[in-house]
Amino acid sequence: MSDVLLQSACILLEFKITMEIAFVRPVAPFNRYIQNVPLNYIHLAAHLRQRGHKATILDMVVEESTDDVDQYLRSNNVGLVGIGCMTCELPDALAEARRLKENHPGIRIVFGGAHPSADPEECLRSGVVDYVVVGEGELPLAALLDALENGRHPQGILGLWSIENGAVRGNSSAAIPNVEELPMPAYDQLDLNKYFQLDSPWHFPKSKKAVQYVSSRGCPYHCSYCHTIHGKKYRGMSAAKVVDEIERLVIAHGVEELMIVDDIFNFDLERAKDICRGIVDRGLRVHLQFPNGVRGDRFDEELVALMKRAGTHYMAVAIETTSEKYQNLIRKHLKLEKALQTIQWARKYDIEVCGFFMIGFPGETLQEIEQTLDFAVSAPLDTIFISLVSPFKGTVLRTDMMNGRFGDIDASGVAALEQLFPTVHNEAVPIETLQKLQRSAYWRFYLKPRPMLNLGRRMTNWSNVKKVSRAIRRRLAESRISSLN
Template sequence: MSAALRIVLINVGRREQTPALTPPLGPLYLAAYVRQHLEVDVRIMDQREGDWPDAEVVAQVSSFDPDVVGMRCLTGAHRGLQALTQGIRHACPKALLVLGGPHVSAFGEVILEHTAADMLVAGEGERTLLHILQAFRDNQDYSTIPGLIWRSPDGAIVCNAGHGPIIENLDDLPFPAYDLIDIRRYWANSTQVFFPMLRKYIAMFSSRGCPWHCTYCHNIFGKKFRFHSAERVVDEIAHYAKTFGVEDVDFMDDSFNFAPERVTAIADLLRKQNIRVNVAFPNGMRTDILTQETVDALDDMGTWYSSFALESASERIQKQIQKHLNIPRFLQGVEMAVQHGILATGFTMIGFPGETLDEMQLTVDTVCNSKLHSAFFFYVTPFPGTELYRETLRDMPDRLKSMNYDDSFSYFTFDAVSNLSTVPDDVFFRFADRAYRKFYGNPRRIARIIRDTRSRRTLPMHLLYIGDYCTRDLPLRRWLSKRVPIESGLLGKRRR
């Protein structure tokens, strides 16, 4: 019998200006899947959680002496990728280096030109990684693996035809390999939920894929909505509650509520099994399809927080970006959620190609007049691989020439890297700062935050976070991330 393959899966990046953490779901799903199908010894390293310098990552990888090193990377966390892959290559010259994640899906083969990696996996990775490991184990080449980008023995970069295979029935996936990390370390850090609170939580996906075709967005999981059954979702939550004692669940889906009957079924099963958890949706949901029945079910599930993505309040921009959001119904959906005591965060984007100052101001005014508790005003960034990037390359290539993705604040694009709008630069690059001050300058909004907050112990931190976003005080954000009080034992005690 051959020895088990030794595999290290790394979540790449440092804390820098974005201290919020989420367990590395990509590597956790990959580890669970490959060990279900192959004899492997898998380790997971989260560089962001440990905030390790590259030298420490290389030393830890080298001490394990892996056969395969997989690295998952977000755009914004990619800046040390070249040095990190070179360090691992020097320390482990025989190891196979595989890169994946959103950054690879966006930038593609150019990454191989600037790193010491052997191959790239774009999009969903479980089945492709399994094929890679089987080929590596059996000493075969990689030319038959659909969609794989790899470096041939003579150094040439090869892009295999087709797209990486996906998991059609998500219920076939094992639970993410949370046993390979210490989940308690994540409970000691702030999360992607805007309102700071340290919680005994777990992050999970209940679905993959988004059926809409927004021009600015990624296509990592495809445009077909695939989902776990309600039974599988509740079984997974029950497993985490029993195994780790979690009290909170953060769903990281793009379109959790696309199938409203499933939302109702999940709520019913949780109630029947007497499973009480607090639920958050940091990535949001499609707001203009929310109905009163769905919001009631979300409330029954224990939902206390959700994001709601408006992007733009301009109907012209909505058509241009192909989101086609019904804005009155969006506002109605937010109001229904807030009436149930759900803390609501709005996502907006400013600076779409050709956007006027009046259209940007309409977005700000619409958000300021809404029932949202908090809001983000993101600057538009055309990432490679998106339709927005292709349109910008076609219509205003000069704007792309000046863009340096390495200078971006983070993958959240808090800082503008280019002005694609019709607004003069001196106005555009200060627009978000003024928007934050107007939004949080409403005393009624502050009162609503105080009324609906989950725990008043955390109110001082809420207010400091608001001050952070109004002043862009990044040192304050890093300081806050280490001092948020933990809230435990709050099952079923969301404030109303």
């Protein structure tokens, strides 16, 4: 009898080992911003580790080949693979999932991220995806692994979609974790030295030893062009927790620069100030940049001064449009005068500022577009980035278009939305005209003395020369790759 029990225990243990999850990141040529730490995977891996599960990260961007991935999966009897993707990464994610299914019969694939959250059914009907996590992944992934390890059907897990016998089983969005209780992301599971060697796509880091970092999730604003994966409730970690994690990155991992990529770092001004004070008070020597865009009209001069003292050398301000009509239509409601004041404070404290702009909203006239571009060219900015509007799946903008908020949409408009890089069909200002206006604005801006001198000062090493050359090519020749989601 004891032999039978022992044998059963061994079988159960073997089954649990096969339920280790491996996060695989394929190379995605359309996404330059993949040349960085896989931030989503290290957040998920840390939480799963805290819950007693084993999670491995296999990153094909820095080292693993398909052969390396296959060997690891076979050697460790891995039964579940997670792949996250944005829309521009979807073809590569599906191709890797298909390859894994062919090479590892019986393996299960779970997708997550911006695109799968926006259209889980599309992913599930591909024939190579078993589950999709809609929303934040920590809680549903842990519940999925719990169920699989114990031989239970994972039905009813909030945020987990699945497909069985051709029928898609939907669910609500994932439960939202308390960010204060989440463990520090698993940077320790990565060889950061390999990421330090990557040609970072972000704005000219002061140090090669740079990684991304998130201190909050969610944004209470309702800009219709943005993703909603983190919901519309702001959840910021306490300043003490943030500074503790930054200190650990600096001291234990040798990080010298952080790209803080919160959706809205400065929503809670006092928290933002306390984070900056904490960095200064602890004597942490670290450079900071905010390349994901901060809310331009939620600043005061004290915050800008503290950001500079804490090591900030660059931030992006998302303005998008100077048209009050379109500020309302896209639900951004930015106070342009306050954003301009923030830009002027940043210049006072020697923080470089990039302005984000978007052109080609549904029904936008040539005059309204030129108004935005004239502001972009004339504002006291150091760099600008002009995107062509892309109504990605899952955005309120896309829903608004289909529901007539911007007027009727015809067959040509629907067809434009169904591309990998969706566009807005506007006969009055076609895509070709938008691209010409975009290129012209770049020339007008970067031929001004200040931006030209700024770029000239950057040409101090081959890495920066390549970065500038790549930026010129993307802005002047590849405008269809204009925004990512």
